[in-house]
Amino acid sequence: MKIETVFNHYKKIEEILRCPICKEIINIVHPASATCINGHCFDCASFNYVNFIPNQKPTNYTKELFESRRIVLENNYYQPLLNELLRIIESYKKDEFTLLDVGCGEGYYSRAIHAQFDATIIGFDNAKEAIKLAGKSDNSIYWFMADLTNIPLKPKSIDFICDVLTPSNYQEFERLLSDDGICMKVIPGEQYLKELKKMVGLSTDGYTIDAVTDYFKTKMDLIDVKNIKYTKEVNDDDKIHFAKMTPLMLNREITELEVKELKECTFDFMILVGRIKEK
Ligand SMILES: C[S@@+](CC[C@H](N)C(=O)[O-])C[C@H]1O[C@@H](n2cnc3c(N)ncnc32)[C@H](O)[C@@H]1O
Ligand SMILES: [Zn+2]
Incomplete structure (x- = not known):
């Protein structure tokens, strides 16, 4: 560019x-x-991004992970989740709005939201490999290398925060949201990618999303909750990318034979929708 x-x-x-x-x-x-x-x-x-953390060291998230993630996302496995996020935005939006995609990865949700709404979209991540891919993918979104504990934006400058499967910093979210601003936080449900977890011997027992939800409620006024659960068949060409696209798999060896065994995947999410707490 x-x-x-x-x-x-x-x-x-x-x-x-x-x-x-x-x-x-x-x-x-x-x-x-x-x-x-x-x-x-x-x-x-x-490459079309502003680097607000020039001394950032490489994170656990590799280029290969984001490339595989892009293939899986672009092949529509997460479409039902995206559709629900678009519905939420549609129901709360004003004529003009600014949306911040926190931990945007390679930029799938930012691009898809921008395709639907004439809005200012800012996506940021602290992984350089993610933002490089994001920056090359779309010239009309604003991309930053930045950390979610220190977001380089002014108070009350954001109408929607979209946090998909990424850690949160509610102090920053509260600072950035406009008075009617909306925070959408997507968390994985208990069954999320259970077939992949089984493949590498990760147990889903004992995992509960209550702690995340309870914490959210201490920081935000919870105004809506959406549960999204579905199973999709995995195409042969996509199997290897499922194995590579998630941090669950970091440092775990998976054989080609195991990858072939992956016939379908379960997607299970909860979207917490909140506003800044009334003082
Ligand atoms: C599971 S990925 C989700 C990425 C994207 N939202 C998606 O759904 O494809 C979590 C993302 O959070 C980013 N991340 C983790 N800690 C972060 C931090 N402190 N500041 C900014 N981004 C962070 C990672 O680099 C990664 O891209
Ligand atoms: Zn300065």
């Missing part, structure tokens, strides 16, 4: 950016960097 195009793109959201180091305002300056009034400078890469 041309550096001039990158400059013009991020210039459009300059007014909601905030320096993650000194919390002061940020300007997008030529040729293409985000620079605060105290001189902290963050590069806007030609």
Whole structure:
């Protein structure tokens, strides 16, 4: 992507950016960097993302994991979950809105939401390999390398937070959400990918989502809960990507024979929908 195009793109959201180091305002300056009034400078890469954590070390999430994740996502295995997220946005949205995709990975949900709504979409992740893939995939979304404990945005700048299978930082979410803002948090249910877990000997016994839900309720006003559960047949070509796309599989050896055994996969999610607590 041309550096001039990158400059013009991020210039459009300059007014909601905030320096993650000194919390002061940020300007997008030529040729293409985000620079605060105290001189902290963050590069806007030609891959189309702003790197707010330039010294970030590689995380557990590898390029291979995100590439496999993209194949599985783009082959529609998560479509019912996406459809429910789109329905929630539709029912709470205003004419114009800004949505933040927390831990966006390679960017599937950001792209799909942008395809449906004429909105400002910002996706960020702390894994460079994820954001590089995301940045190359779509020029109309704003992508950041950033950490969810220190999000480089001004208070009340976001109308929707979308957190899919990613940790949360409710202090940051509360700071960023506008007064009527909505937080959608997707958590895995007890049966999520149970066939894959069985394959590598991970037990699903004893796992409960109550603790996550209870914690959410201490931080947000819970206004809706959606449960989504379905099973999909896994195409032969996708089997290997299922085995590689999840951190559950990190450091676990799976044989080709085991991968072939994966006939279907169970998807089981809970979406918690919340607003900032009334004070
Ligand atoms: C299970 S993946 C989900 C990715 C994406 N939402 C999806 O559903 O495909 C969790 C993501 O959270 C990101 N992540 C974990 N800790 C993070 C942090 N502290 N700040 C930003 N992103 C983080 C990981 O890099 C990874 O992309
Ligand atoms: Zn600064």
